[in-house]
Amino acid sequence: MELIDLTLIWIVILGFGVLMYVLMDGFDLGVGILFPFAPSNAARDDMMNSVAPVWDGNETWLILGGAGLLAAFPMVYAVFLPALYIGVFLLLAGLIFRGVAFEFRFKANRSRYIWDHAFNIGSTVAAFAQGAVVGAYIQGFQVEGFQYVGGPFDWLTPFTVMTGLGVVTGYALLGATWTILKTEGETQRWAWRITPWLIVGMLAFFLLVSVWTPLTNERVFERWFGNIEVLWIFPVATLAVCAWLYQAVRKRREGTPFVATMTLFVLFYIGLLISMWPYAVPPEHTFWDAASDPGSQLFLLLGFLFVIPFVLGYTAWTYWVFRGKVGNQQGYGH
């Protein structure tokens, strides 16, 4: 096993899994965040129908993240979840309400507004909680041995509130560009209109995070300013992608804004990994400290290498099956 670093392979696999989750559930959570601002009930129906066939598969990547962490980096699992106890509860409660809203909303008459709220609030709370998790990861945890020993609200700081709101804004941008791609008419016109504002909001948070993170975390400060000759590329690339996105919106290209927004998320994600590397449980434990037995990593790896291509294959296939605009004819008619 000396030739192959299993832990490194698992960082790549789980990193990929989490990125898949962020990109895929990101846009359907974003649709939920934007829900109350939609111009009409018909627009809301369109938005919900555009994600109805795929949201469940998207969310499964989150469960994969949880189970995968337990399998490959149990220390991360055993520290993060207790440390974020209340936040995890909010995330789960949010996901529960928005999840059942898909089924219940279209079966309700007078109570439909309840499930509109459930979908919106649930999505927003879940997105915020995910952003706060990222903030808490940057902040670090109080750990003794392999267990969290801090208090229940250590994670909740102005910094994590900011990262939480940042992710809400980012997901909303993903949701808006997805809506551009999948709808037409009134709904799409509205999505065209709000996207530039969301880009501005996104950039504001990017600026805020860029200033605040190195001030919060000394290690990040050293990493960023010790490698400034390489790392300047991130803000420049971010601005370039934003410009590309804005141009695409101005020229009314339907697919490009979604792709550009996903590119932004990939950039942020890589930026986060580079800033935090190699710490799995900051400020002390690296990914290698947090790893499970090599035997367990290998046992699961063999299965993953075989199964994940199939998962990706049939997932891609369903997106293909449900390609195109959400029309009036194909409603929630299952």
Next chain:
Amino acid sequence: MELDPVLLSRIQFAFVVSFHAIFPVFTIGLAAFIAFLEGLLYRTGNPVYEELSRFWTKVFAVVFGMGVVSGIVMAFQFGTNWSVFSYSAANFLGPVLSYEVVTAFFLEAVFLGVLLFGRHRVPAGTHLFAAIMVAVGTFISSFWILSANSWMQTPAGVELRDGIFHMTSWLEAIFNPSFGLRFLHFAIAAFLTAGFVVLGISAWYLRHDKATASSRRALSMTVVLMAILAPTQLVVGDLHGLDTFKHQPEKVAAMEGIWETQEGAPLLLFAIPSQSAERNFLEIGIPKGASLILTHELDGEIRGLKEWAPEDRPHVATVFWSFRIMVGLGLLMIVFALAGVVQLVRGRLYESRRLLRIYTWMIPAPFIAVLAGWFVTEVGRQPWLVHGIMRVEEGITPSLTGGMALFTLIGFILVYSAVFVAGVYYLGRVMRAGPESFKAEDEDSGIAKRPLANVSTRLSEGDEPWGIPEGK
């Protein structure tokens, strides 16, 4: 008052698991039923099967939705409340749960989208394939989760060093001693659950002269299957009990309410076990019955609970009564499934109004039986988290306070209650609309004839500003 995080976490876990369990146990069987109906539809083209499949798929979607959201909670609850246990057992539980996600959850979730929304977007054969994949996914999922649970009952293939379980054999751990029979017992329970729901609902339609053709078909198909599976379950359950007797004798002692080690132990039909007095009150039993069943000898020895220290015993009354409820309901299912087949053979099933009424009344029975069985096996495992190796209080999250555990316990109870009440309400609406509202031609023609005419997907534009209920 000092709040005990261990007790509150146990209550929370029991609540979340119990709530969650009733959905998959139903959807596993129902998914197979839907795949079967889709298969018949594909072969015969008979619209009765499409009507049935559409109707039960609608029911499936609501129940599956509730199952999924409550299941997500469980993937994280190990870490939030039982982080020491999670960390200790991660080498085994992590890969097993991950395999469940990649081999089962993705299959269910992704192909469910095609099953629900894709009937006219993919060829008929592909739609059938999606239905089969959903069914296969639910089944694979139960394989992994029961392996994980079974391992906590009869751990194997691992050794504990410095508080961490290290793998010695994957095969022994996954196929641990009690896994096979436990899985079979559960799988049959899942089919019985779905089957008796289908029986009960079909019987209700027949009694009310709704969807007569499809309900007759569903009734006769299902009653035969139930008449085969319900007695089979009795045999499998008995074998599973013998297996438990071998590996977890204190659990069986609690199931039978036996305190003193004895030869020729009676089979108690009724008793009020007392944990503190270490005996039963008001015993009514069949002499030598328990020995006969468990050892297949009239004078076989059964170890009593007093062989274990008081703190190592499960809560006897809970296990004892849960077991009797499970067995009692199981026997009822056998009786009425066989009665149904007798009536079917006599050609009188559809007119047997009393039997049909009983079927409708029995809809809750399999759910209660499953939960009771779950209590037997889980409460019977106490005080162990991993039987014989790690006690429950050793697995708790160290940073967890009683207040936090209470907060999330109340939170989950509120959230789940709201979801459950709404889910049952909307299920009732689907049921009242009935299979006839899912006739084949409805869906293509757009909004007006959409299933459940009162549930049109689009409200007319602008008649309801967001956030204000209709009619106000």
